[in-house]
Amino acid sequence: MATASNPIDETLQEFQFPQREAAFFYGLFLRGYPAEQLRKDIEVPAVVLAKWDRETQHEPRLKPVLERVVRYRRHVLAIFDNLIGHDAASQQVQ
Numbered sequence: 838m839a840t841a842s843n844p845i846d847e848t849l850q851e852f853q854f855p856q857r858e859a860a861f862f863y864g865l866f867l868r869g870y871p872a873e874q875l876r877k878d879i880e881v882p883a884v885v886l887a888k889w890d891r892e893t894q895h896e897p898r899l900k901p902v903l904e905r906v907v908r909y910r911r912h913v914l915a916i917f918d919n920l921i922g923h924d925a926a927s928q929q930v931q
Contacts, residue, residue: 866917879917881906881907886907
């Protein structure tokens with residue numbers, strides 16, 4: 838018997854591998870995309886954060902999910918920045 842899966846659980850499972858997403862963005866960086874633009878693509882913009890805050894006032898059960906999204910995106914950004922920093926340091930040594 839198949840059970841219906843919870844879309845929130847499925848979404849949260851996608852947040853288990855921030856390294857993969859950071860590697861995707863790093864690959865774009867290596868192909869010539871500007872780091873600053875990629876950072877903007879990774880970050881959750883302030884306008885979106887404000888909208889989500891308003892939405893959680895009406896739908897409090899969304900708050901933990903949206904907080905998780907923000908933590909995940911910040912983690913991806915930190916990994917991405919680390920990869921770029923490591924790349925820059927390696928090039929300086931050569």
